[in-house]
Amino acid sequence: MAFIVAIDGPAGSGKGTITKIVGKKMNLINIDTGAMYRCVTLECLNNNIKSDEIEKISSILENIDIQLKKENGKELVFLNKKDVTEEIRSVEVSSNVANFAAIKCIRDKMTPIQREMGKTQNIIMEGRDIGTTVFPNADVKIYLDCSIEERARRRYKQNLEKGIEQTYEEVLKNIKERHKSETERELSPLVIADDAIYIDTTTLSIDEVVEKIVSIIKDKIFN
Numbered sequence: 219m220a221f222i223v224a225i226d227g228p229a230g231s232g233k234g235t236i237t238k239i240v241g242k243k244m245n246l247i248n249i250d251t252g253a254m255y256r257c258v259t260l261e262c263l264n265n266n267i268k269s270d271e272i273e274k275i276s277s278i279l280e281n282i283d284i285q286l287k288k289e290n291g292k293e294l295v296f297l298n299k300k301d302v303t304e305e306i307r308s309v310e311v312s313s314n315v316a317n318f319a320a321i322k323c324i325r326d327k328m329t330p331i332q333r334e335m336g337k338t339q340n341i342i343m344e345g346r347d348i349g350t351t352v353f354p355n356a357d358v359k360i361y362l363d364c365s366i367e368e369r370a371r372r373r374y375k376q377n378l379e380k381g382i383e384q385t386y387e388e389v390l391k392n393i394k395e396r397h398k399s400e401t402e403r404e405l406s407p408l409v410i411a412d413d414a415i416y417i418d419t420t421t422l423s424i425d426e427v428v429e430k431i432v433s434i435i436k437d438k439i440f441n
C-alpha cells in the first residue's frame with residue numbers, strides 16, 4: 219500500500235483548493251472523488267434517469283468510464299472519453315449529485331475504484347468518506363470544516379468566477395440541503411473519523427491551512 223492522505227469535509231470547506239496545493243507540494247497524486255460522483259450524476263441526467271430508477275442506474279454503471287487526468291498542469295475529468303471538467307460543476311449537477319451519491323450501487327462501484335488508485339501511488343484523496351470508508355487505515359486523516367455561511371460565500375465567489383449564475387441565497391440553500399443529505403444519509407455519511415485531525419478553516423487563509431496539513435504530513439513521514 220502506498221502513502222495515503224485522506225481529506226474529508228463538507229462542500230465549501232476548501233478541500234478542493236487545499237488538496238491540490240498540498241498534493242503538488244508533497245508530490246502526491248490528487249484525487250477528487252466528488253468529481254466521480256458528479257460524473258455518474260451527469261451521465262444519469264444526460265440519459266433522463268432519476269435517482270429512484272436503480273435498475274437503469276446499475277446498467278449505466280456497468281460501462282461507465284471515469285478518468286481523472288492531469289494535462290499541462292490542469293486537472294481534467296473525462297466521462298466516457300469526453301472532457302466534462304466544466305460540465306460536472308453545473309448548477310444542475312450540483313443540485314442533483316447528493317441524491318445520486320446516496321445510492322448504494324453507485325457507492326459500491328466508486329469505492330473499489332478509489333481503493334485501487336491508492337494501491338500503487340502515493341495519493342491525497344478528498345471526499346466525504348475517505349478516512350472512514352474508502353481508506354480507514356489512511357496514513358493521515360484530515361477533516362476540514364467551516365461555518366455554513368462562509369462555505370456558501372466561498373462557493374458563490376467560485377461560481378461568479380466560473381460564470382455560473384446563482385444568487386448567494388440560492389447557493390446557501392443548496393449547500394444547506396446538501397449538508398443535510400450528506401450528513402444524514404444511511405451510507406457513508408459525512409462524519410469525522412475518530413482518528414482524524416479536525417481543522418476549522420472558517421477564519422484561516424488557504425496558505426495557513428496548507429501549512430498545517432503539510433506539517434502534519436511531514437510529521438507522519440519522518441516519525
Ligand code: DC
Nearest residue numbers: 229251252255315316319345346347
Ligand atoms: O466535493 P463535491 O462537492 O464535488 O462532491 C459532490 C457530491 O458528491 C456531494 O454531494 C458529496 C458527494 N460525495 C460523496 O458522497 N462521497 C465522496 N467521497 C465525495 C463526494
